[in-house]
Amino acid sequence: MKRGPDPRELLPLTPVVLHILLALADGRRDQEDAAGRHGYAVAQEVEAMTEGQIRMGPGTLYGSIQRMLTSGLIEEVARTKGARSPAATSDDDERRRYYRLSAFGRRVLQLELARLARVVAAARAKQLLTGPEPA
């Protein structure tokens, strides 16, 4: 029964927050991504994911991360490195701070994506989307 804060109160998400969540949710639930990503990697993932359409300077990136930590969308994970790459120089940058989606953040992301899916579907119905379903 307990629900914590209502996820709908954070909707709609800003484009920046949405894409950070998407970058952290990225696909596979194996050890790679369960360990989270660090901020800089998130920014790169977003840029790649959007084909350069969305870029974040450091102000936006770390400011957004801070706000998302406060609102509970993401959480920092302790860097449990050293067990994987014994002599990995660049794989184990001490400066990095890792983040992952919280359970709450995943719920919010799903709600936002469902909302956007409805918007897109409605736009299709009104023939505002010319092209076919993208790959």
Added chain:
Amino acid sequence: MKRGPDPRELLPLTPVVLHILLALADGRRDQEDAAGRHGYAVAQEVEAMTEGQIRMGPGTLYGSIQRMLTSGLIEEVARTKGARSPAATSDDDERRRYYRLSAFGRRVLQLELARLARVVAAARAKQLLTGPEPA
């Protein structure tokens, strides 16, 4: 060859701006909507369209309209009423100011919708969207 300002510079749109554009683009190109909508009607349309998920107070509504006029997304249309409803009391409110999508605004809207469609499709591919295609 002339292109005016690059539509991509306005992307991504904020949720509020996107929904105002959607409300003004709404469907049929007959005389009803070609004449545009007034601000208050836009706010109501957005609220109905999103099932109450997105509400705009007057500050957001008229502030956004002002910014959208400045950036050329929408344009005001002269109220050519009187030719339709002779004795329509509430149909012809002198206070109303009507707006419609500009050609530029329509292009921006299409680009933004295409962008969102890609986001949604990518989310589906990553199985972040549980439910089926919404109606």
Added chain:
DNA sequence: CCATACTATATCCGTTACGGATATACTGTC
């Protein structure tokens, strides 16, 4: 008949979000 609600716009102002600049520092390359 008067209070309340709805329509319709406008402005003010505080808060939040974003975006660029700057700073620091380490690594790898030419």
Added chain:
DNA sequence: GACAGTATATCCGTAACGGATATAGTATGG
């Protein structure tokens, strides 16, 4: 050894939003 890339942090100005307030007409209901 300058330069580009990695990685984070902070500062600060601007843009966007959101609620409050104002005005004013219409309509409703007790």
